[in-house]
Amino acid sequence: MKKKAEERKEQVLKAAFQAVASHGYDSVTLQDIADHAGVSKGVVHYYFHNKESILSELLQSITAQIYEVEYRAISGKHTAMEKLNAYMDCVFVSPEKNKKFYRVYVNFLAQASRNPVYQKINLAFYENCWNIGREIITLGKKEGVFPIDLDVDTTAKMMRAMIDGCLTQWLMCGRDDLHDFYKKACLKSISTLLQTS
Amino acid sequence: MKKKAEERKEQVLKAAFQAVASHGYDSVTLQDIADHAGVSKGVVHYYFHNKESILSELLQSITAQIYEVEYRAISGKHTAMEKLNAYMDCVFVSPEKNKKFYRVYVNFLAQASRNPVYQKINLAFYENCWNIGREIITLGKKEGVFPIDLDVDTTAKMMRAMIDGCLTQWLMCGRDDLHDFYKKACLKSISTLLQTS
Amino acid sequence: MKKKAEERKEQVLKAAFQAVASHGYDSVTLQDIADHAGVSKGVVHYYFHNKESILSELLQSITAQIYEVEYRAISGKHTAMEKLNAYMDCVFVSPEKNKKFYRVYVNFLAQASRNPVYQKINLAFYENCWNIGREIITLGKKEGVFPIDLDVDTTAKMMRAMIDGCLTQWLMCGRDDLHDFYKKACLKSISTLLQTS
Amino acid sequence: MKKKAEERKEQVLKAAFQAVASHGYDSVTLQDIADHAGVSKGVVHYYFHNKESILSELLQSITAQIYEVEYRAISGKHTAMEKLNAYMDCVFVSPEKNKKFYRVYVNFLAQASRNPVYQKINLAFYENCWNIGREIITLGKKEGVFPIDLDVDTTAKMMRAMIDGCLTQWLMCGRDDLHDFYKKACLKSISTLLQTS
DNA sequence: TATGAATGAGCTTTCATTCAT
DNA sequence: AATGAATGAAAGCTCATTCAT
Structure with a gap:
């Protein structure tokens, strides 16, 4: 359980890295990150407070x-x-x-x-x-x-x-x-x- | 005319510098810039395209x-x-x-x-x-x-x-x-x- | 100027009353209010803080x-x-x-x-x-x-x-x-x- | 079985009352209710349609x-x-x-x-x-x-x-x-x- | 039965931009 | 020239609901 969650967070962070790399810090949206991670927007908010x-x-x-x-x-x-x-x-x-x-x-x-x-x-x-x-x-x-x-x-x-x-x-x-x-x-x-x- | 316009632009740019310095590049709004310049928002758009x-x-x-x-x-x-x-x-x-x-x-x-x-x-x-x-x-x-x-x-x-x-x-x-x-x-x-x- | 703004606020409040009356306090959206007032959503935020x-x-x-x-x-x-x-x-x-x-x-x-x-x-x-x-x-x-x-x-x-x-x-x-x-x-x-x- | 289910529903309703009392009718979430009942969110949906x-x-x-x-x-x-x-x-x-x-x-x-x-x-x-x-x-x-x-x-x-x-x-x-x-x-x-x- | 991860619709809010005055 | 009212696209965030386990 705990392990799965850690992996998920890692996955989102990796996606966030890619997203920031391609869109820039202040242009990046949570949707971009979700897209890069191949998950829904909700997931991003599920694992991170904001x-x-x-x-x-x-x-x-x-x-x-x-x-x-x-x-x-x-x-x-x-x-x-x-x-x-x-x-x-x-x-x-x-x-x-x-x-x-x-x-x-x-x-x-x-x-x-x-x-x-x-x-x-x-x-x-x-x-x-x-x-x-x-x-x-x-x-x-x-x-x-x-x-x-x-x-x-x-x-x-x-x-x-x-x-x-x-x-x-x-x-x-x-x-x-x-x-x-x-x-x-x-x-x-x-x-x-x-x-x- | 032309001279006045140049001065206006300069005034707005100075205000923009102050505004970016205090609010940050991606948080700064055109309203902030207008406020720092002591002019209306319209002026900013009048002298700059966007x-x-x-x-x-x-x-x-x-x-x-x-x-x-x-x-x-x-x-x-x-x-x-x-x-x-x-x-x-x-x-x-x-x-x-x-x-x-x-x-x-x-x-x-x-x-x-x-x-x-x-x-x-x-x-x-x-x-x-x-x-x-x-x-x-x-x-x-x-x-x-x-x-x-x-x-x-x-x-x-x-x-x-x-x-x-x-x-x-x-x-x-x-x-x-x-x-x-x-x-x-x-x-x-x-x-x-x-x-x- | 000032008078116009007052009228606008009044207009929005009237619309808000109609909107709350028909949708209920917690279901009403700012869009509902804007619709009832016949204005855009932006206007509502222009005259009211939130x-x-x-x-x-x-x-x-x-x-x-x-x-x-x-x-x-x-x-x-x-x-x-x-x-x-x-x-x-x-x-x-x-x-x-x-x-x-x-x-x-x-x-x-x-x-x-x-x-x-x-x-x-x-x-x-x-x-x-x-x-x-x-x-x-x-x-x-x-x-x-x-x-x-x-x-x-x-x-x-x-x-x-x-x-x-x-x-x-x-x-x-x-x-x-x-x-x-x-x-x-x-x-x-x-x-x-x-x-x- | 039936009895257990009745008790469960009762438990959820009690929790819902507490949750509404403390968070308010329109602010209360199913998570609040689940928390007050000490059960998971799924249980709430299991016993109630919505x-x-x-x-x-x-x-x-x-x-x-x-x-x-x-x-x-x-x-x-x-x-x-x-x-x-x-x-x-x-x-x-x-x-x-x-x-x-x-x-x-x-x-x-x-x-x-x-x-x-x-x-x-x-x-x-x-x-x-x-x-x-x-x-x-x-x-x-x-x-x-x-x-x-x-x-x-x-x-x-x-x-x-x-x-x-x-x-x-x-x-x-x-x-x-x-x-x-x-x-x-x-x-x-x-x-x-x-x-x- | 029970869980909670996942979804996405829908909300409030911000703000660049337009435009009538 | 200058104003600021008006617009609406786009963002972050919440949460009821679904569903695989």
Whole structure:
């Protein structure tokens, strides 16, 4: 019973992701979500209290998933540079996936700039991202590949700023073929930041 | 006649900016805009074809203004580092102004991820921003303060990515007091990128 | 301008009365009201904040009107018995009008039993009705046609209870032809109450 | 089997009464009723064809119960005045019970003013109430305590009109402390009506 | 019997847009 | 030029009812 309900919610959230990706945060309707899920409008209201609860759970869900994938990627590697490369491979996964996720994500950021609920969820995501950065930097310092006096916290934040800045800029250019350019440039920039004290 | 009309449009656009800043992109109504402008709803429709035209003209207007201010700032300086510092002072102008502008701007990015009209306007803004970066880098290379083999185009793009990434991250943290932290960290990161080949 | 708006509100309220009379308080829709008024649904929302505000203004309006008519009726008469007869003629005006009003009124009473807004409006109506009773009774005592030790307040309340009880009972019987029976019986009962100390 | 079903229906009707009393006639949902009964929504539909059938059976049930209690009360007494007093004690049982019942009852009257099904049920209740009045009056005439030429039918109807009028007025005033006032005033008024030809 | 997941009709409300003045 | 009354499409949400289990 409980399991079925969880699956249903998951199904609706997946549909919501698709719907927001194609219609945009503020244009998306519950009907769109229901259509994407292949269920009736009633189902959406049966499993979620209201529209905002679907969307905030969606943000929660996708940021959690992204983080999990990223964290798993760096966990499999053992040196700082390997972790960094794995992280970047993960972050710049592919034009298609990045486009879909960032389209949705920038919509949520737009909301978060006003809505504390989204803001809090995004902040938790930031914390996770920064932690990945911190882990890589700390390890690199131990290994002696990054300067010992590098500011861990600040650099971790700059890493994520660079990543989000690059992927946003890439998304806005509307050119899938530049994905690789941005990936390489971003990696190079971050490497520079990490190797300079 | 023509002049009066231009002033009217300008008045409405200013009101639209305030209205979007306070109510949010997708919550703002034409009534809100009319109220902020101190005119009737009819006026808004008299000077603009529809809601989207107001908002796209607004994006056009604010990005043009931002660029103009930034460009003027660097024009007044003569060395690369002076220009860079002036640019950053201009970009990280103050918590209040940055918050107002970026709240509106992330909303437009969210739209631009889907709407080609906004996308084109934003791309023109990017071009202008990149040009500022290029100008600074090229001058610095001439002056011998930046490595001669630095990739001008790529670095200019990374500069803007860093700036947008930092200001977005700052905005999402909801802490005005971190404005200075992000400003300094961003300047330091960009300096590092510019001084490392 | 202002006058036109007042007329519009009045028009909508009249339509609301007709709509509630034919569909019932809780079945009536804003579309019904708009249809009865011969306007679009938007107009109803343009002049009233929401559904409840229409309905509470309706109760306010009809109770005020009823009172006014009743008060004017007794004002035109000079002796207690003349006033009483005029009052009863007014209250039991006709099967059609009584049916329409009481159908709507019992719906409001049903709401008022739960909603303080309606309750307050109804209480004001009661006060007015009781005042009419008090006026008649006080005059009758002065004239010597009613016992001097008759309790003015209590008797006024019982008068209205008798009237509402009779008209409700008549309405529920669904027989227009009994209107006259109830009118006479009510008048006789009230006369008895007034003439017995 | 049959018995179980009867008990189930009774259970649902009791729950419906509580639910209507607390949520109001037109706000009450089948879920509310199911919750009050401690059963699932399906059960409600299993034993009742639809929402209206529950509510009409509820009206049937509560009016029958009220009558039964009232009738039993007067049956235990032997003189007209004793019966009248017992009747009034029964009718004005307590602020709590009267409030609960009349809140629900006025809602049904509101429905009955439009719906023949409810109207018929209420008419049957009226008949029962009038019969109680008739019984008391007839006995009183036999005993010589009421005028011999008193119109039995009419007076019985006026008795009930007075009772319903008083209790409705009391309910609408929202003051529990006036319960006793209305009880006494009602009894006095009815006594006057009965003792005056 | 009993459950509660699923449906979708129908409601209130918002608001961009039109247009008579 | 300017107003704001009027429109009605479209949205979120509620809930009686159905039905597979």
